[in-house]
Amino acid sequence: MENVIAExxxxxxxxxxxxxxxxxxxYSHDEALSVEHQKPLCVVRPAAAEQVSRILxxxxxxxxxxxPRGSGTGLSGACVPVPGGVVMSFERMKRIxxxxxxxxxxxxxxxxxxxxxxxxxAAKGLVYPVFPGENSASLGGNVATxxxxxxxxxxxxxxxxxxxxxxxxxxxxxxxTGGKLVKTSTGYxxxxxxxxxxxxxxxxTQVIVKLVPLLEHRATLLAPYKSLVExxxxxxxxxxxxxxxxxVEYLDQFTMMAITAQSGVDLGIPANVxxxxxxxxxxxxEARTAARIDEDVELAGRMLSERxxxxxxxxxxxxxxxxxxxxxxxxxxxxAAQASDVxxxxxxxxxxxxxxxxxxxxxxxxxxxxxxxxxxGDGNVHLAVFEQDPDKRSRILRDLYDSGRALGGVxxxxxxxxTAKKKYFMALEDPAKIALMRRLKSAFDPAGIxxxxxxxx
Amino acid sequence: MENVIAExxxxxxxxxxxxxxxxxxxYSHDEALSVEHQKPLCVVRPAAAEQVSRILxxxxxxxxxxxPRGSGTGLSGACVPVPGGVVMSFERMKRIxxxxxxxxxxxxxxxxxxxxxxxxxAAKGLVYPVFPGENSASLGGNVATxxxxxxxxxxxxxxxxxxxxxxxxxxxxxxxTGGKLVKTSTGYxxxxxxxxxxxxxxxxTQVIVKLVPLLEHRATLLAPYKSLVExxxxxxxxxxxxxxxxxVEYLDQFTMMAITAQSGVDLGIPANVxxxxxxxxxxxxEARTAARIDEDVELAGRMLSERxxxxxxxxxxxxxxxxxxxxxxxxxxxxAAQASDVxxxxxxxxxxxxxxxxxxxxxxxxxxxxxxxxxxGDGNVHLAVFEQDPDKRSRILRDLYDSGRALGGVxxxxxxxxTAKKKYFMALEDPAKIALMRRLKSAFDPAGIxxxxxxxx
Numbered sequence: 001m002e003n004v005i006a007e008x009x010x011x012x013x014x015x016x017x018x019x020x021x022x023x024x025x026x027y028s029h030d031e032a033l034s035v036e037h038q039k040p041l042c043v044v045r046p047a048a049a050e051q052v053s054r055i056l057x058x059x060x061x062x063x064x065x066x067x068p069r070g071s072g073t074g075l076s077g078a079c080v081p082v083p084g085g086v087v088m089s090f091e092r093m094k095r096i097x098x099x100x101x102x103x104x105x106x107x108x109x110x111x112x113x114x115x116x117x118x119x120x121x122a123a124k125g126l127v128y129p130v131f132p133g134e135n136s137a138s139l140g141g142n143v144a145t146x147x148x149x150x151x152x153x154x155x156x157x158x159x160x161x162x163x164x165x166x167x168x169x170x171x172x173x174x175x176x177t178g179g180k181l182v183k184t185s186t187g188y189x190x191x192x193x194x195x196x197x198x199x200x201x202x203x204x205t206q207v208i209v210k211l212v213p214l215l216e217h218r219a220t221l222l223a224p225y226k227s228l229v230e231x232x233x234x235x236x237x238x239x240x241x242x243x244x245x246x247x248v249e250y251l252d253q254f255t256m257m258a259i260t261a262q263s264g265v266d267l268g269i270p271a272n273v274x275x276x277x278x279x280x281x282x283x284x285x286e287a288r289t290a291a292r293i294d295e296d297v298e299l300a301g302r303m304l305s306e307r308x309x310x311x312x313x314x315x316x317x318x319x320x321x322x323x324x325x326x327x328x329x330x331x332x333x334x335x336a337a338q339a340s341d342v343x344x345x346x347x348x349x350x351x352x353x354x355x356x357x358x359x360x361x362x363x364x365x366x367x368x369x370x371x372x373x374x375x376x377g378d379g380n381v382h383l384a385v386f387e388q389d390p391d392k393r394s395r396i397l398r399d400l401y402d403s404g405r406a407l408g409g410v411x412x413x414x415x416x417x418x419t420a421k422k423k424y425f426m427a428l429e430d431p432a433k434i435a436l437m438r439r440l441k442s443a444f445d446p447a448g449i450x451x452x453x454x455x456x457x
Numbered sequence: 458m459e460n461v462i463a464e465x466x467x468x469x470x471x472x473x474x475x476x477x478x479x480x481x482x483x484y485s486h487d488e489a490l491s492v493e494h495q496k497p498l499c500v501v502r503p504a505a506a507e508q509v510s511r512i513l514x515x516x517x518x519x520x521x522x523x524x525p526r527g528s529g530t531g532l533s534g535a536c537v538p539v540p541g542g543v544v545m546s547f548e549r550m551k552r553i554x555x556x557x558x559x560x561x562x563x564x565x566x567x568x569x570x571x572x573x574x575x576x577x578x579a580a581k582g583l584v585y586p587v588f589p590g591e592n593s594a595s596l597g598g599n600v601a602t603x604x605x606x607x608x609x610x611x612x613x614x615x616x617x618x619x620x621x622x623x624x625x626x627x628x629x630x631x632x633x634t635g636g637k638l639v640k641t642s643t644g645y646x647x648x649x650x651x652x653x654x655x656x657x658x659x660x661x662t663q664v665i666v667k668l669v670p671l672l673e674h675r676a677t678l679l680a681p682y683k684s685l686v687e688x689x690x691x692x693x694x695x696x697x698x699x700x701x702x703x704x705v706e707y708l709d710q711f712t713m714m715a716i717t718a719q720s721g722v723d724l725g726i727p728a729n730v731x732x733x734x735x736x737x738x739x740x741x742x743e744a745r746t747a748a749r750i751d752e753d754v755e756l757a758g759r760m761l762s763e764r765x766x767x768x769x770x771x772x773x774x775x776x777x778x779x780x781x782x783x784x785x786x787x788x789x790x791x792x793a794a795q796a797s798d799v800x801x802x803x804x805x806x807x808x809x810x811x812x813x814x815x816x817x818x819x820x821x822x823x824x825x826x827x828x829x830x831x832x833x834g835d836g837n838v839h840l841a842v843f844e845q846d847p848d849k850r851s852r853i854l855r856d857l858y859d860s861g862r863a864l865g866g867v868x869x870x871x872x873x874x875x876t877a878k879k880k881y882f883m884a885l886e887d888p889a890k891i892a893l894m895r896r897l898k899s900a901f902d903p904a905g906i907x908x909x910x911x912x913x914x
Contacts, residue, residue, distance in 0.1 A: 102693040102807030125697075146642045157640045159649070160617055173889040179865045180805035182835050183614045185603045185653050186867040186874060187886060187912060188894045192616070192649035196642050213699040236559040240582075242670040242745050288699050292749065348637035350559030378639050408636045410643040417643060429644060432630040437645045439900035443893065455644060 004064055008044045008086070011054045016045040016092070026072060027087050028080070031331070032420045034341045034393075035077030040067065043087045049166055049174050049205040055088060056203060057172035060447045066170075067451050068199040070141030071113060073134045075331070075342060076418025078144065078198040078454050085452075088203065090140050096120050097206070104211045105163070105180045110140030110204050117209075126211040129155035132414065133328040139207040146196035148414030150247040150284075150327070153239075153377030155212070157414065158195060165191045166206035170445035178208060193440070198416050199451040201444040215286045217293040218246070220320025221301060222267065223309035224277030228252050228360075231279040232352035234307035235376045238283060239349075241303055243296045247284040248377030249327055250352075255373040255384075256280055258333040263326035268319060273310055281309070281376065282327060284320070330373050330382065339384035340393055343421070345404040346413030349379035358403040359383065366396050380413035401428060417455045426456055461521055465501045465543070468511045473502040473549070483529060484544050485537070488788070489877045491798045491850075492534030497524065500544040506623055506631050506662040512545060513660060514629035517904045523627075524908050525656040527598030528570060530591045532788070532799060533875025535601065535655040535911050542909075547597050550662065553577050561668045562620070562637045567597030567661050574666075583668040586612035589871065590785040596664040603653035605871030607704040607741075607784070610696075610834030612669065614871065615652060622648045623663035627902035635665060650897070655873050656908040658901040672743045674750040675703070677777025678758060680766035681726065681734030685709050685817075688736035689809035691764035692833045695740060696806075698760055700753045704741040705834030706784055707809075712830040712841075713737055715790040720783035725776060730767055738766070738833065739784060741777070787830050787839065796841035797850055800878070802861040803870030806836035815860040816840065823853050837870035858885060874912045883913055 009017045018027075019042035028037040041064075046052045059066045065085035072079055081087050090111035097107040101124050108117055115135040117128050132142065132149035141147070143165065148157040155161070164178030167190075177191040178184060194202050225231035231250050238248055251259070256277075260267060267274065283300055287293040301312045315323060334342050347355050359381075363370040366387070374381040383400065387393040401411055401424050411417065417425045426434065434456060441448070466474045475484075476499035485494040498521075503509045516523045522542035529536055538544050547568035554564040558581050565574055572592040574585050589599065589606035598604070600622065605614040612618070621635030624647075634648040635641060651659050682688035688707050695705060708716070713734075717724060724731065740757055744750040758769045772780060791799050804812050816838075820827040823844070831838040840857065844850040858868055858881050868874065874882045883891065891913060898905070 100805075100807070101697070103805045104693075104696065105805070146640075146646075148640050148642075152640060156617070159646070160613070169889070169893070173893075175887060175890050175893070177890070179867070181803050181865070181867065181870070182806075183603075183605050183609060183803060183837060183870045184867050185605075185869045185871050187882060187890070188650060188658075188897060189603075189616070189653050190890065190893065192652075193645060193897075195649075196646050201645075213697060215699060236561075239561070240558070240670060242672060289752075295746075346638050346640060348557075348560045348562070349639075350557070380640060408638070410636065410638060410641050412642045413638070413640045414642050425644060430632060432626070433632050433634070433644070433647065436626070436630075436632070436647065436900065440645060440650075440897060443896035443900050 004062060005042050007058055008055060011051050012044055012046050018043040030072045030074040030077060030079050032075050032077040032418060033335065033339065035080050035420050038080050038083060040081035040087045041084050043089055045089050045092050047092045049168055052168045052203050052205055053172045053174050056168055056170050059086060059449050060170050063447055064449060065452050066449050068203045070111065070138030071136050073137045074141060074145060074418065075415045077420040078416055078418035080419055082453055090138060093205065099124050100180065101126065103180045105208060106211055107206065107208050108139050109206055111138050113138055121211050122214065125214055127214050128209055129212050130158050130161055140204045143195050143204050143207055144199050145416040146414065148375065148380065150249060150375060152375060153248050154244055154246045159192065161209045162191060162195055162207060163210055164208035165194060165204055167194055167202040167204045169202055170447060170450050180208060182210065198418060198454050200441060200454055201450065215288050217290050218284065218286045219293050219297045220315040220323060221283040221297065221304065222313045222315055223281045223304040224269065224273055224311060225279045225309055226276060228279040228356050229353045230308045231281050232356055232376055234281060234304060235352065236350050237307050238300060238303055239377060241299055243285060243300050245283050245300065245377065246286045247282065249282040249373060250376040251280045251282065251373040252371050253278050254371035255330060258337055259326040259330050262333045262336065263322065263329060265322045265326045269313060277310060282323065284324065327373065334384035340387050341385045342382060343397065343400065344380060344382050344413050344415045345400060345409055345411065346378065346380040347404050347407045347409030349377060351407040352376060352379055355404060355407055359400065362396060362399045362403065366392065368396055378413060397424060419454055422456055461519060462499050464515055465512060468508050469501055469503050475500040487529045487531040487534060487536050489532050489534040489875060490792065490796065492537050492877050495537050495540060497538035497542050497544045500546055502546050502549050504549045506625055509625045509660050509662055510629045510631050513625055513627050516543060516906050517627050520904055521906060522909050523906050525660045527568065527595030528593050530594045531598060531602060531875065532872045534877045535873055535875035537876055539910055545660065547595060556581050557637065558583065560637045562665060563668055564663065564665050565596050566663055568595050570595055578668050579671065582671055584671050585666055586669050587615050587618055597661045600652050600661050600664055601656050602873040603871065605832065605837065607706060607832060609832060610705050611701055611703045616649065618666045619648060619652055619664060620667055621665035622651060622661055624651055624659040624661045626659055627904060627907050637665065639667065655875060655911050657898060657911055658907065672745050674747050675741065675743045676750050676754045677772040677780060678740040678754065678761065679724065679770045679772055680738045680761040681730055681768060682736045682766060683733060685736040685813050686810045687765045688738050689813055689833055691738060691761060692809065693807050694764050695757060695760055696834060698756055700742060700757050702740050702757065702834065703743045704739065706739040706830060707833040708737045708739065708784065708830040709828050710735050711828035712787060715794055716783040716787050719790045719793065720779065720786060722779045722783045726770060734767060739780065741781060784830065791841035797844050798842045799839060800842065800854065800857065801837060801839050801870050801872045802857060802866055802868060803835065803837040804861050804864045804866030806834065808864040809833060809836055812861060812864055816857065819853060819856045819860065823849065825853055835870060854881060876911055879913055
């Protein structure tokens with residue numbers, strides 16, 4: 001093993017191989033609440049695809065596991081290393097290679113964060129519209145988990161914005177797929193297969209994404225409801241109008257209280273309404289002109305009122321921004337409140353009312369609190385599970401996943417399977433598909449060194 | 458071989474296995490201009506996934522090649538069978554299983570055509586927005602080639618609308634991926650890998666697609682230019698406005714003359730302008746209200762004028778519809794004019810001016826006519842090549858592909874590689890990627906029976 005460290009040092013320079021006392025605990029975990037930390041043998045920090053290639057070839061030769069790591073903001077334990085393995089951190093690969101205003105394309109290295117990309121894009125009137133809520137996340141990490149977020153209801157998820165990748169196979173080949181092209185039908189789409197594969201198929205070194213023009217006008221509507229089921233039942237109706245909202249989020253009462261308290265946001269809603277409201281829809285609209293935003297607010301507001309909202313509040317611009325920021329931090333509020341786990345089941349959006357009924361039953365049956373919020377427009381719920389006992393928690397999760405599946409849903413909408421959910425994934429997924437995925441994994445990574453233990457064993 | 462026909466007859470009934478004199482020549486080809494027709498051993502017409510499964514298991518056991526076939530409207534020879542092989546036609550799998558208005562989702566069998574789907578969707582105020590121009594194409598065929606079309610500049614291509622598939626592996630397993638879900642991060646995205654694989658990885662039996670609300674208001678702008686290069690140079694500027702056009706097409710003078718003559722469309726443009734115009738941009742806008750469409754016409758029109766258009770004509774609604782229909786039939790006009798081949802290179806849209814210069818050079822150097830039109834907003838050009846001699850044509854095509862590649866482009870934006878372009882694909886693509894694609898192919902289809910000879914050998 002000393003040998004591996006020495007050889008890695010030759011590739012990237014000794015100062016970029018961290019081990020022993022130099023090794024921060026940060027590299028032992030991501031933000032998953034339920035996954036045990038694990039120290040790797042060492043961390044290697046390459047600066048270029050060519051170094052990534054040499055590292056992977058070495059590790060394939062020596063059968064050393066490699067866990068690629070972006071900013072470590074994942075929620076499923078996908079970048080938690082295995083004992084004796086190497087963490088390959090992309091923290092030095094942070095160049096924004098191009099913001100192309102004619103093609104509306106950005107070309108960035110895998111370690112560039114969403115914040116860094118959007119600062120550069122905004123300077124040219126453009127935006128990368130995928131907002132998973134954690135702006136320190138890297139583009140490489142977003143590709144790994146096919147990140148979504150609040151704006152996916154309008155713009156789609158990472159998969160819909162990535163038009164090309166540079167990636168390194170476990171055997172060292174550097175491949176490039178796609179380009180500054182919005183479409184291609186030229187052989188199998190390797191980029192689409194790598195997206196969402198959580199670092200198990202290839203190490204992504206460069207990401208080419210579509211940008212969109214910044215729309216300047218925005219409005220935030222907040223609609224309280226007497227029940228959670230009523231709130232999510234209104235969602236399809238908002239979307240059928242064709243206003244094309246930027247965000248359609250739901251929050252239950254507990255979550256709304258927790259995030260507003262934590263962020264110090266004043267909703268400006270009468271106390272009696274707040275105390276009666278069991279849930280909220282948060283709808284954000286954007287448009288090219290002020291007149292259009294007014295029209296859309298009118299239409300969406302009317303629709304919400306007609307579909308059972310207690311009232312509809314158009315938040316002042318500043319309060320709207322704060323409300324959205326508070327919602328972005330919901331995970332941290334859940335963590336601060338000592339949630340044991342946070343999961344992100346996705347169901348057809350019209351099945352949200354039925355799913356919420358099931359969650360309530362499960363919560364009562366297990367005597368466990370399961371509050372939440374989520375991307376209602378996408379049918380993607382974020383549930384915080386409060387149950388310290390791992391066996392009990394496991395039974396609750398299994399019930400939540402089974403109920404989602406019975407409604408046509410799947411385990412994760414955007415956080416991925418990682419290591420945290422693989423036992424549920426393997427129990428619920430069709431064995432023929434798992435067998436096929438294993439064959440695909442072998443086609444990319446014959447020695448099985450890339451992120452072993454993530455997605456499946 | 459008689460044995461195979463007998464066994465297939467047992468699976469689907471003898472009336473659904475066509476061979477000998479019963480076998481129409483239709484099954485020997487698609488619409489590719491340059492691919493030789495080939496009679497298969499027989500055609501089998503399954504009615505359900507379970508029959509597809511039995512057929513494929515049989516053919517894997519006996520090592521009989523199987524070519525899946527939708528409506529046969531492809532342009533790259535992907536459904537031309539191999540000698541002694543079986544054509545599996547999806548013409549009987551035509552059920553529209555669901556138009557779900559709450560989730561904006563359609564579930565259809567693979568043989569359903571775009572026409573049939575959109576008739577059913579329109580009855581509920583929805584539309585499947587991928588319009589490859591040939592409405593008799595099947596959804597299964599669209600998935601095979603990742604079809605695009607004129608509306609892709611606004612709505613994206615097939616890949617962005619398919620949210621789930623039912624597909625049968627060569628070894629007979631029926632798998633289901635995705636669902637009525639707009640997002641998922643739950644294991645490898647098998648649907649995305651199958652989309653665009655031209656029937657070589659699995660036989661698609663069911664397709665789940667997103668629909669969008671029909672927007673009622675539409676306007677068509679036609680802008681003549683003194684040169685083709687000037688016309689395509691204006692494209693990025695139209696897109697940066699944020700009006701989000703439904704279509705941004707270019708047509709060169711020859712193509713415009715051919716399609717208007719063939720369709721009997723009167724452009725209503727003065728004769729002197731028509732004779733000076735070397736190219737046109739055709740921009741179609743859609744919006745939710747009449748006021749918005751007027752505003753967008755104003756903005757897009759101004760932008761076109763400022764970027765060198767000789768003039769900008771807003772076509773009367775009826776003429777606009779006819780113009781778009783004529784453009785849809787451009788392939789048939791090229792065929793009627795005796796074009797030898799039609800190809801669909803895609804380059805970054807801002808590289809279209811440079812690419813058009815190269816095409817002109819290539820046309821002059823080879824003394825061959827290469828007129829065209831295409832999806833300028835996507836950088837996707839459709840070039841008709843007039844050169845009867847196969848060797849000369851091959852050199853022209855190679856030059857066209859090389860020039861596209863030098864600008865960051867790829868061989869096909871939406872028609873696929875099929876059998877027509879595989880020699881170029883294999884010559885130009887990175888051998889490491891081809892080797893990886895072959896390994897993926899083996900992971901799906903160990904005996905190599907599914908559409909052999911398509912994409913690569």
